[in-house]
Amino acid sequence: MKAFESYAARRIFHGLVMYLVMALAYSLVFNGIADKSLRSQVDEDVAQAVRASTGLDAAALTHLEEATRAQKLRQYHLDEPWVQRVLWRTAEVLTFHFGRSTGLSSSSGDREVLAIVAEALPNTLCLFLSEAALVLLLGGVLGVAAARKPHGALDRFSSVLPMVLNGLPAWWVGMLALMLFSYVIPLFPSGGVHVNPTPPGLAGLADYLWHMLLPLITIVALNLWNTAWLIRNLLTDTYAQDFVKVARAKGLSEARVGVHVIAAIRPAVATIALMGLIQSISGNILVEGIFAWPGLGSLYFAAVQQSDVPVLMAILSLQTALNLAGLVVLDLSYGLLDPRIRIGARS
Amino acid sequence: MKRFFKSRAGLAGFVLLAIFVVLALFGPLLVPFPGAARHWHDLSWWQDSPAAVPPSWMNGPWNGYSLPGTELLKAGPPRERTNGDGGRLLSWSFPLAIGRAGPPRDLVLRFAGDGKAFLMASLVHADGSTEEVLRQVQEVAKGQTGRIPLHVQEAASLELTEYLAPGQAEPAAGPSLLLVGKSSGLLGTDVEKRDIWTGVVLGIRWALVLGAVVSFLTVLTGLLLGTIAACYGGFLDSVINRVYEFFSLMPLLPFLIALSVAYHPSLWSFMALALLFFWTRSFKTVYARALQIKEEGHIEAARMMGAGRWWRVTRHVLPALLPYGFAVMALSVPGIILYEASVSLLGLGDSSTITWGQMLHDALVQGAVINRLWWWILPPGLSIALMGLTFALLGRGFDRVLNPRSR
Numbered sequence: 001m002k003a004f005e006s007y008a009a010r011r012i013f014h015g016l017v018m019y020l021v022m023a024l025a026y027s028l029v030f031n032g033i034a035d036k037s038l039r040s041q042v043d044e045d046v047a048q049a050v051r052a053s054t055g056l057d058a059a060a061l062t063h064l065e066e067a068t069r070a071q072k073l074r075q076y077h078l079d080e081p082w083v084q085r086v087l088w089r090t091a092e093v094l095t096f097h098f099g100r101s102t103g104l105s106s107s108s109g110d111r112e113v114l115a116i117v118a119e120a121l122p123n124t125l126c127l128f129l130s131e132a133a134l135v136l137l138l139g140g141v142l143g144v145a146a147a148r149k150p151h152g153a154l155d156r157f158s159s160v161l162p163m164v165l166n167g168l169p170a171w172w173v174g175m176l177a178l179m180l181f182s183y184v185i186p187l188f189p190s191g192g193v194h195v196n197p198t199p200p201g202l203a204g205l206a207d208y209l210w211h212m213l214l215p216l217i218t219i220v221a222l223n224l225w226n227t228a229w230l231i232r233n234l235l236t237d238t239y240a241q242d243f244v245k246v247a248r249a250k251g252l253s254e255a256r257v258g259v260h261v262i263a264a265i266r267p268a269v270a271t272i273a274l275m276g277l278i279q280s281i282s283g284n285i286l287v288e289g290i291f292a293w294p295g296l297g298s299l300y301f302a303a304v305q306q307s308d309v310p311v312l313m314a315i316l317s318l319q320t321a322l323n324l325a326g327l328v329v330l331d332l333s334y335g336l337l338d339p340r341i342r343i344g345a346r347s
Numbered sequence: 348m349k350r351f352f353k354s355r356a357g358l359a360g361f362v363l364l365a366i367f368v369v370l371a372l373f374g375p376l377l378v379p380f381p382g383a384a385r386h387w388h389d390l391s392w393w394q395d396s397p398a399a400v401p402p403s404w405m406n407g408p409w410n411g412y413s414l415p416g417t418e419l420l421k422a423g424p425p426r427e428r429t430n431g432d433g434g435r436l437l438s439w440s441f442p443l444a445i446g447r448a449g450p451p452r453d454l455v456l457r458f459a460g461d462g463k464a465f466l467m468a469s470l471v472h473a474d475g476s477t478e479e480v481l482r483q484v485q486e487v488a489k490g491q492t493g494r495i496p497l498h499v500q501e502a503a504s505l506e507l508t509e510y511l512a513p514g515q516a517e518p519a520a521g522p523s524l525l526l527v528g529k530s531s532g533l534l535g536t537d538v539e540k541r542d543i544w545t546g547v548v549l550g551i552r553w554a555l556v557l558g559a560v561v562s563f564l565t566v567l568t569g570l571l572l573g574t575i576a577a578c579y580g581g582f583l584d585s586v587i588n589r590v591y592e593f594f595s596l597m598p599l600l601p602f603l604i605a606l607s608v609a610y611h612p613s614l615w616s617f618m619a620l621a622l623l624f625f626w627t628r629s630f631k632t633v634y635a636r637a638l639q640i641k642e643e644g645h646i647e648a649a650r651m652m653g654a655g656r657w658w659r660v661t662r663h664v665l666p667a668l669l670p671y672g673f674a675v676m677a678l679s680v681p682g683i684i685l686y687e688a689s690v691s692l693l694g695l696g697d698s699s700t701i702t703w704g705q706m707l708h709d710a711l712v713q714g715a716v717i718n719r720l721w722w723w724i725l726p727p728g729l730s731i732a733l734m735g736l737t738f739a740l741l742g743r744g745f746d747r748v749l750n751p752r753s754r
Contacts (some may be wrong), residue, residue, distance in 0.1 A: 018592065025597060029605045049531050071392075163743065167681035167735010172707060174726035179716045179724065190717075282598070286689060290711070304693045307608055316601055323596055 004335050015328040020094065022320045026313055027089035031082060034309045036116045037102045042072040089313075099315040104299070113310045116299065117318065122294030123193060124281070124288065127212055127219075132277040134220045135227050136269075142224065143231025150236060158232065170222050170283065174290035177218045188214040191292030198242065215291040219284050223276060230272050234265050267337040273331055278326045282319060298326045350748045357744020360677075363737040378545040379532055387549075387701045393540040394494070395455065396531060401722050403530040414748050417528035422507075422521040433513040440471075440503045440743040441524045452529075456481075456495040456507065458522035462556050464493065465510040470502035477506070535722035538713045543706070547726045550703045553614065557687055557702075558680035561621045566676040568626035570668060573633030578660050595627040599686070603695045614697040617687060625683065629675045633668060640667050670749055678742035681735030688731055703727035 049068040050061060073079045077088045092099070098113035106116045146155040182190045189195070193211050198204050238244065238261050247257045288297025296315055303311040377379040386392035397417060406414035425437035439577045443452075458464060468481035480497055487493035507522060532645075535544035535557075556682075576587040602620055606612065640646065646663045654662075690696050691704030698705060706727040710716075715723040 018596065021593060025593075026601055033605060033608050036371060060543045096420060124355075163739040164732065164736055168732045169685055169692075169728060171689070171733070172724070174377055175711065176721075178723060179719055183717060183719050189596050223537070251666050279381070284693060290716075296577060301693065302605060304695065307604065312601065312604065316598065319598070320596065 007335070008332050011328055011331050015324045019317075019321060019324055020090070022324075023093040023317055024086070024090045026316055027086045027093060030309050030313060031086050031089070033307060035078065035082075035085070036257075037307075037309060038076045038078060041102070042069060042076065042078065045072050065222075078082060093313060093317050097138060099310050101311045102308050104302055104308050104311050113314045115135045116311060117296070117314045120295050120299045123293060124285075124297065126285075127215060127288070127293060127295060128277060128281050130212070130216055131219050131223065131280060134216070135276055135280075136273045138220065139224050139227030140231055140269075143226035143235065146228060146232040147235035147239075155232065156229050158225060164231050165222055165225055168222065169289050170219060171286040173222060174215065174218050174287045177214060178291060193294060210292070215287055215293050218291075219287055220278065223280055223284070227272055227276055231269070234268050234272075235261070238264050267334050270333050270337055272331055274326055278323055281322065351744050352742075354744045354747040357747065359585070359738030360737050360742075360744055362740060363733065367551055367555060367734065367737060370548055371555050374548040375552065378542070378548050380542050380545045383542065383545045384549050384701065387541065387546065388699065390539055393542075395525060395527075395571070396536050396542065397453070397527045397529065398723070398724075399537060399538045399718070399720055400531050400536055400538045401531055402533060402535040404533075405535075406530045414530040414568045415526075415528055416530055418526040420524040420526065422523060425521070430510065435511045435516070436508055437511065438506060438508040441507065443470075443502050443504050443526070446549045451461060452499050453527040454499055454505070455525040455527060456497060456522060457525060458485075458487070458493045458509075465512075465593040466495070467508045467510070468497070469506050469508075470499065471504045471506055472501065473503045496608040534726050535720075537706075537709060537711070537715075537720070537723050543723060543726055546701050547605035547725065549701045549729055550706065550727065550730065551592075553700055553702045554684050554687075554730070557614065557618065558684050558734070558738065561618055561625060562676045562679045564622050565625040566629045566672050566679060569629030569635070569675075570633050570665075570672050572626065572628050574637045574664055574668060577608060577634050577637035578656065578664055591627050591630050594624055595630075597624070598696075599624045600690070600693075600740050603690060607695050611699075612695050612697055614687075614700055614702070617690065617697065621683060621686070626681070628679055628682065629672075633672070636671060637664055637668060638680075639662075640664050670745070674742050674745035674749060675746060676742075677738045684731060684734055703731050 046065055046068045050065055053064055055060070056064065070079075077085050080088070096114065098117075100111045101113050101116060104116055105111045108115075110116065142154070142158060146152070146158045149155060178190065181187045189211050191211075194204065194207050199207055241264075243264070244257060244261065244335045247260055252260075285295075285297035286298060287293075288295045289301035292298060296318070299311065300315055302308070303315065352361070372375065375384070380386075382392075392565065395417075401414060402605075403414075403416045406412055406416065420441045422439040422441070428436045428438070430436050456466070456468065461746050463499060464485050464487060466481060466485060467479065468503065468648050469474075469477045469479040471477050479496065480499070505524065507524075509522070524643070532542045532544050534547065536542055537546075546747075572587050572591075576584045599620055603612065606616055606620070610616065641664055643661070646659055649659055649663055650729060687696065687702060688704030688707065691702060691708050692711065695700060696705050704727075707724070710720070710723045
């Protein structure tokens with residue numbers, strides 16, 4: 001176990017270093033735009049300070065203006081060379097100091113980036129965690145059904161479908177679904193999380209789920225097939241392995257054989273589930289924008305449109321952190337779930 | 348090659364690709380607006396088409412032919428009268444029969460320009476009563492076409508009269524009346540009056556160019572770097588793998604945003620960035636395969652016979668990986684086209700060309716979903732899906748040839 005611990009420590013450290021590198025890269029890329037918006041922020045602040053002061057003569061006013069400007073430039077590190085500014089911004093990202101947005105605000109009017117993101121994050125998590133759970137469940141059922149009868153109708157269908165769906169933009173399917181089931185046939189609400197006014201208590205929760213249903217169905221229906229296909233392949237490959245033959249030869253019941261097979265495929269299923277979640281969040285995030293589901297995806301849309309760099313930095317670093325954490329968890333879980341993999345042990 | 352065509356997937360993919368290539372090459376001959384590639388964003392170029400109307404095959408007995416297409420009524424020879432002041436009055440009659448298609452209809456009165464034109468128009472109703480809808484002097488430069496839009500509720504015909512002052516010459520060409528349709532073309536039009544079928548066909552070339560160029564170059568890069576990392580090992584291996592890790596985790600989007608603030612986003616800058624980033628998509632599979640191949644018996648034998656590493660890589664490992672690269676290339680195309688479409692949807696695409704993603708961006712922004720303009724949303728998305736399927740099939744065809752286990 002000692003070996004595993006040192007491996008885990010190294011793997012986590014590696015992930016953190018990667019995160020640092022990415023934060024540095026984001027700061028570098030956005031340096032120009034961020035500077036521009038900060039400079040206009042300084043102008044705004046100075047103008048406000050001048051407006052707020054009364055009863056000053058011209059000389060005092062000029063002095064105040066210059067003093068405020070110098071103070072603000074220092075506050076935003078604009079008086080330093082750009083290299084230092086990039087490093088400062090990286091440090092800010094690493095310590096979750098994203099500052100204030102340049103245009104977007106939370107529903108309560110807060111311009112603090114953390115507040116804006118904190119408002120959007122639960123909606124995204126709710127949508128995509130439900131999606132991942134449903135995909136794993138339904139994909140698992142379909143995969144097992146397809147594996148039971150190789151080359152049957154379902155098996156063939158589910159082998160061709162991922163190929164067709166692979167090149168399909170999820171957000172386009174979202175547009176179609178929204179048009180069809182919300183505007184042509186008004187079955188589902190056309191966007192948002194709640195009707196106005198929000199019903200209290202349990203009815204509010206039901207209303208929330210009701211609003212989530214159409215985006216959820218859309219992404220589940222798209223991502224389900226890939227998982228089904230992977231699980232089907234996993235099962236047929238595992239059932240063809242020698243240990244299954246041995247188990248059957250020993251006279252174990254099919255149910256007992258199944259238990260062994262499940263133990264063998266556990267790590268792979270964990271990979272499928274986690275990678276599915278990560279890929280879905282990064283690949284289907286635009287679907288949120290289509291359905292006006294106020295999560296990170298919708299925020300992404302708005303931030304890109306308005307070039308709101310602080311918000312973009314926050315979303316990107318959050319996404320990166322999520323990706324990296326997922327990969328680390330995955331690597332570590334191999335060692336725990338699969339006894340055949342002995343991490344750190346010398347062969 | 349023979350085996351490739353024997354696999355149904357490969358054959359189907361090849362046929363689809365052939366269709367796409369033919370459409371891309373001969374597209375301008377097959378669309379009603381061949382000049383659209385240059386004029387897609389020039390909205391005045393489209394002014395005579397109807398806005399946001401369904402395809403013309405939607406007009407049929409099931410809706411009582413209530414969605415007629417655009418019609419151009421040419422004027423016959425004018426009836427001529429002499430006015431009191433010695434000038435002349437030329438008049439034309441255009442039969443309208445608007446009742447059948449259902450009002451209202453937009454009409455555009457067009458006439459060749461020759462300085463000033465004094466025009467009067469009145470509608471003649473079925474009961475014989477008339478209603479004046481136009482009386483104005485229109486200034487149109489010589490050689491230009493004058494356009495006067497009219498909005499008509501109900502009429503049997505339209506009576507147009509032009510007054511020519513004494514001594515004024517007749518207009519160079521007679522007037523014509525454009526009955527703007529309620530349906531248009533094979534796939535209808537968008538809100539900006541552009542023909543969707545034309546856009547879809549002209550979008551093929553960019554999808555193909557983008558897919559082919561980016562997939563070829565990125566897979567080639569991935570192939571070379573994967574081979575180098577696998578065969579040379581050591582320091583080079585770990586450096587390449589660190590770089591891979593960075594680019595595979597780093598999204599392309601921040602770079603596109605940063606670029607689009609400073610410059611007008613273009614397809615070429617997208618391609619350049621895609622080249623920098625997308626090689627990672629093929630790297631890991633090539634790397635794993637190269638690690639296997641370099642341990643194979645015949646390469647070991649070559650080493651025993653004194654073949655240097657460079658020789659082994661260029662003569663044995665790379666040739667063994669190359670056909671494998673074809674499958675990866677084909678399979679990477681859908682992702683590239685999809686990425687371009689997503690980027691366009693966010694408004695970071697090249698707005699000076701016609702791409703399917705660009706069309707869908709316009710559709711989303713201009714309310715195609717809310718207004719149920721399905722003919723605007725369906726075709727570009729289906730094209731993306733079909734193009735993706737084409738390359739997925741090709742990839743599977745290659746895979747069948749190269750990977751005996753999956754046969």
